Amino acid sequence: MLQLFGSGLVALWMNMAGVKTTEIDTTQLAAWRGVPLFSLSMATDPVAENTMRQYLKGWSAKGMGEAAQGVWIQSGSMPLATHQGNIPLPAASLTKIATSAAALETWGPGHQFETSIGTTGPVRNGVLQGDLVINGSGDPFFVWEEAIALGNALNKRGIRRINGNLVIVGDFYMNYQSHPYMAGQMLKQAFNPTSWPRDAQYLYNLMPPGTPKPQIAIAGSVKVSSIAIPKQILLLRHRSMSLAQILKEMNIYSNNDMAEMLAKALGGAPAVAQLGATSAGVPQQEVQLVNGSGLGVENRISPRAVCGMLTAIESSLQPHQLTVADLFPISGRDRRGTMVSRHIPTGTIIKTGTLRDVSALAGVMPTRDRGLVCFAIINRGGDVDGFRKQQDQILQKLVQRWGVPPTLPAAILPSTGRADIAGFLGDASRNEILSDFQARR
Numbered sequence: 001m002l003q004l005f006g007s008g009l010v011a012l013w014m015n016m017a018g019v020k021t022t023e024i025d026t027t028q029l030a031a032w033r034g035v036p037l038f039s040l041s042m043a044t045d046p047v048a049e050n051t052m053r054q055y056l057k058g059w060s061a062k063g064m065g066e067a068a069q070g071v072w073i074q075s076g077s078m079p080l081a082t083h084q085g086n087i088p089l090p091a092a093s094l095t096k097i098a099t100s101a102a103a104l105e106t107w108g109p110g111h112q113f114e115t116s117i118g119t120t121g122p123v124r125n126g127v128l129q130g131d132l133v134i135n136g137s138g139d140p141f142f143v144w145e146e147a148i149a150l151g152n153a154l155n156k157r158g159i160r161r162i163n164g165n166l167v168i169v170g171d172f173y174m175n176y177q178s179h180p181y182m183a184g185q186m187l188k189q190a191f192n193p194t195s196w197p198r199d200a201q202y203l204y205n206l207m208p209p210g211t212p213k214p215q216i217a218i219a220g221s222v223k224v225s226s227i228a229i230p231k232q233i234l235l236l237r238h239r240s241m242s243l244a245q246i247l248k249e250m251n252i253y254s255n256n257d258m259a260e261m262l263a264k265a266l267g268g269a270p271a272v273a274q275l276g277a278t279s280a281g282v283p284q285q286e287v288q289l290v291n292g293s294g295l296g297v298e299n300r301i302s303p304r305a306v307c308g309m310l311t312a313i314e315s316s317l318q319p320h321q322l323t324v325a326d327l328f329p330i331s332g333r334d335r336r337g338t339m340v341s342r343h344i345p346t347g348t349i350i351k352t353g354t355l356r357d358v359s360a361l362a363g364v365m366p367t368r369d370r371g372l373v374c375f376a377i378i379n380r381g382g383d384v385d386g387f388r389k390q391q392d393q394i395l396q397k398l399v400q401r402w403g404v405p406p407t408l409p410a411a412i413l414p415s416t417g418r419a420d421i422a423g424f425l426g427d428a429s430r431n432e433i434l435s436d437f438q439a440r441r
Contacts, residue, residue, distance in 0.1 A: 072303035092353030095294030098276035118232030136172025147190035151214025165220035263292025280308025359387035368403030
């Protein structure tokens with residue numbers, strides 16, 4: 001259940017909306033603690049209600065039944081407009097909001113996935129007399145740049161040739177490839193620059209100038225083991241980017257493979273759905289998932305559950321000095337991924353969702369008169385492009401009525417300026433070199 005008053009987030013939103021928290025009876029606040037956010041009954045906002053009704057009427061006139069559409073708009077704990085707000089609808093990639101919320105709840109924003117690298121024999125004169133063992137733990141963002149950095153770390157360890165095999169153990173993914181053998185083949189390829197495909201060379205060129213190219217020849221082949229390899233000599237621990245950085249990249253590009261990898265590590269779709277509903281403070285039936293990415297109309301989430309999860313994410317990030325802008329794209333700032341060709345009010349934090357006949361949009365929009373407005377719009381019908389255009393327009397109409405804030409509130413600004421992603425990828429500091437016999441498995 002959400003306990004927003006204890007976090008101070010509702011007070012912030014109310015102050016931005018022109019409601020002084022000192023005017024609220026403190027006994028009422030005490031009574032509301034521990035109560036699910038959406039059990040509170042409050043009047044809606046005429047501007048939001050009228051705008052939403054016109055929006056729905058327009059689609060009804062085009063044959064898009066209102067039963068297939070869902071809308072939830074709120075400021076703080078105050079619902080401003082709702083249509084089928086508690087009805088689970090095909091959410092498409094808004095499902096990734098549930099995956100993000102579940103990941104944060106389970107691991108925290110600073111979590112790093114660790115890939116350990118071991119050997120089954122000694123290293124003599126630059127040659128590993130045995131297998132190189134890759135022990136994966138589900139890193140969803142291990143890509144070409146990461147593999148290049150890992151190869152360079154092995155070179156620094158003195159390894160130039162491997163007489164044995166490259167053995168993959170556990171959940172090791174590379175370039176969003178979840179099949180362990182294929183992921184291993186790409187890692188082997190990354191260690192030999194003469195075999196790089198064009199995309200690997202292109203991404204290498206974006207890495208910091210002077211980054212060396214790994215030089216590791218592997219005599220054997222790629223093997224996959226379903227059990228841990230005993231008596232390994234642990235050489236390296238490779239740590240991923242932080243979970244917050246991983247989620248940001250996943251949500252900007254709405255990467256389905258990354259979402260599925262995270263969902264698997266969390267225990268599958270049922271675990272994600274349970275964590276998502278609990279964080280939102282809504283009944284379990286309002287979050288129904290079959291996967292963590294949103295592929296398929298069987299993934300259904302109510303609009304109010306979407307907003308509840310966004311609010312819970314913001315609350316969980318506050319103690320870490322992070323905001324929702326550290327996990328989701330920002331209109332006017334992140335001009336890539338699913339933000340391309342959208343016309344959403346500047347400064348709005350968003351997540352999009354698209355299937356063949358579904359278009360969804362959710363996020364947090366700053367306004368002058370209503371503070372931070374959380375919204376979720378889910379549309380189903382035959383005009384996905386039209387849905388996108390009208391979703392953008394309804395937000396523009398609302399911000400025109402409520403006004404643009406003079407400055408963007410800190411609550412939806414990213415914690416720092418976005419560092420170049422290539423600076424994170426391939427960061428040698430995330431490869432911890434261990435002595436030969438520091439650890440064994």
